Amino acid sequence: MSQLLVIGYVWPESLSTAAGSHMLSILHAFISQGWEITFASAAARNEQMDDLKSHNVTCVDIVLNSSSFDKFVEQLQPSVVLFDRFMTEEQFGWRVEKSCPQALRVLDTEDLFCLRHARQQAFKDTGLINPLLSPSLLFSELAQREVASILRCDLSLIVSEVELQLLTELFKVAPSLLQYYPLCFSPEAIAQTRPPLEDRDGFIAIGNYRHPPNWDAVRWLKEAIWPEIRLLLPGAQCRIYGAYTPPKATALHNPEQGFHIMGWASDARTVMQSARVNLAPLRFGAGLKGKLAEAMLCGTPSITTSIGAEGMAGNLSFAGAVSDCPFGIASEAVALHQDEEQWAVAQRNGYCIVRQRFDQQIHNRSLFNRITLLQGQLDDHRLQNFTGAMLRHHQHKSTQYMSQWIEVKNRLAEQLSDN
Template sequence: MNILVIGYVWPEPASSAAGYRMLALLDAFRAQNWQVTFASPAEKSIHRTDLPARGIREVNIALNCSSFDEFICDLKPDLVMFDRFMMEEQFGWRVEKCCPQAIRLLDTEDLSCLRHARHQASKQSGQVELDVPAELLYSDLAKREIAAILRSDLTLMISGAEIELLTQTFNVDPNLLLNSPFMQQPVLPAQQQQLPSFGQRQHFIVIGNFRHAPNWDAVLWLKQTIWPRIRARLTEAELHIYGAYPPPKATQLHSPTQGFFIKGWAEDVNLVMQQARVNLAPLRFGAGLKGKLVDALACGTPSVTTSVGAEGMAAEQHWPQPVEDNAEQFADMAVALYTQPEPWLEYQQQGFTLHNLRFDFARHADALIERILKLKRELDSHRLANFTGAMLRHHSMKSTQYMAQWIEAKNRKIDS
């Protein structure tokens, strides 16, 4: 098959969980010996991965420009994957016009409208927000995002909790969705034994891209409320905060006297995670699955998180590590985990088991490929069954098309 991926950004696996999840999807396609082209209108960053080294062609594309039509007509992809709904809005109508028989696959990474609604609720309450009122959830953002899901032939959802929300609250047909979580290689017993022990590790770690609002909020909550409680009881402990693109407002929080260290970019996430004794993820809002928790499982670093952080991580099973939404009790759990080797080791072993069962690359990659091949065989009947999607493509895509063409004409006039 000939695959075109339209990226919102160029993949940066060392910067975000979304980056390394995208690479896992691309690797799954390449493992089939499928031809893969990755195209994006974003500027190439210095931290982007080397896609040509993985056998993937790179192409820069432009927004609101008919040059994309020429490009895709020449490429003739069998499948086009949109990286988040904004790319489907921008390019979906062009794909349908130029390559109507190409499968249109949407990868959400997380459900943006849910993350946004929880953010608004947390701003109002200052608390962890898992369930949000309908007036926040049924937003214009939700209408745009779910419309993109309905227009697509299949949408990859990283969290089963979000599939439940879409099917039960928004009445999305389950046949349009596929649960496709993080895909990683298992941590074998020999690898587990080589990791640093409880006594060889020290300090707390926090990790996450500073551009992601839930991560920045977590840093502020730690600084203002949670970390002072931990530090008062563990006077020698330090909190090391890693993340890509730290802004000045973050670096200004750096305070060695308080044991609060803004470390910034981590060249090797696994290395710094393996040296830490406890991972903290005090997320008051967010959506999807949390890559920082998956990384911690693989590195044998037990975590303390909130109900938002733990959501969907263990599928139908129980999340096997401490969960607390109250700041004071969160700090108590962090101190207990840091100072008690026996429960720490138990949490570590349960984490390895969960990681290898829940995020196995081979199992999820096989399920994805099987679903794509089935969809290719049954594309016409699949689309006939999605009449709502056909209506949305007929109406909303026309408005998107005309707006894009108006912008393109305006740009040509300016250039001339």
């Protein structure tokens, strides 16, 4: 039986983050193909993490900068190793290559960190949403690290077609190293019926507060957008859900203004499909937005910005409206909330997007065809990627020596403390 090793940056939390939901989707894809899966992470476990054991996934705690990982992976001998984000590949890539060189090395990018950080800095500098990014912002040290990690791997999973284009055209990454694998939903989830308009009420906003774009969106919603909505629709109510709610977010709770900070939602789909309109005023970010994909699945039209809508609809009509100014977002939101015909059209658009673009069966088939192809010609595939081989030679040597130095330093510190 084929063996997959996932090295997680964190333990997945599918009910708290889009990244966690995406990781669980990947795990289910391999499970459906009969693979044995081991999920290993150096992160601390927590109460919100998914119960991976219930999915027949073996969980292993590993240690950074320790040769104990070498023994673990050499004994496991996985067919495929999936690195959860580029920082994990930086830490463990050289160890995987040393201990099981014939394992297919796959990077799950989640989204391009370098693009998200460049947009965040551009917004801070200009106050504009989605401005043209200068080379000095895009060609950052973070971009060098992230693209280098992509080049060192045999394949990288990219969630957005916009990011695929950025990598191939701007950073000159060969398409043979990339695989489009967006947020996905099972056919069963797509086929479920959702509550009609008359059984819904109010607005919703949702997102993990540890993700900077989400906190910025909630703050902008409260300060600039919600007052406009209340002017147009007195008595309007908005419920904001999100994991890891900080005190600064709780302080925004104001029932008199119809602005309710609700905290973590144990079932995001239930609360999403109880609302008429989803508000996602994101001013920076990257990748695909899980809150928008979930809203489409739940039949809830969305109002978002050009950043939020990026990569979601492709050539299809968006499931709601897009605006980058507070009054535009507010007026579109109220129109969707009140106009039954406009709401129904937006809902149908969302269902169409989910069926045509986020069907798990379609993307799983493409992914495993690619994996099978690469496993059959892995040596030739790597010979075509000289830049990746060069980066592995130099970066892994420096990372290896640094890691080994840290391990010796930690061992000496333990010995001194024992004495």
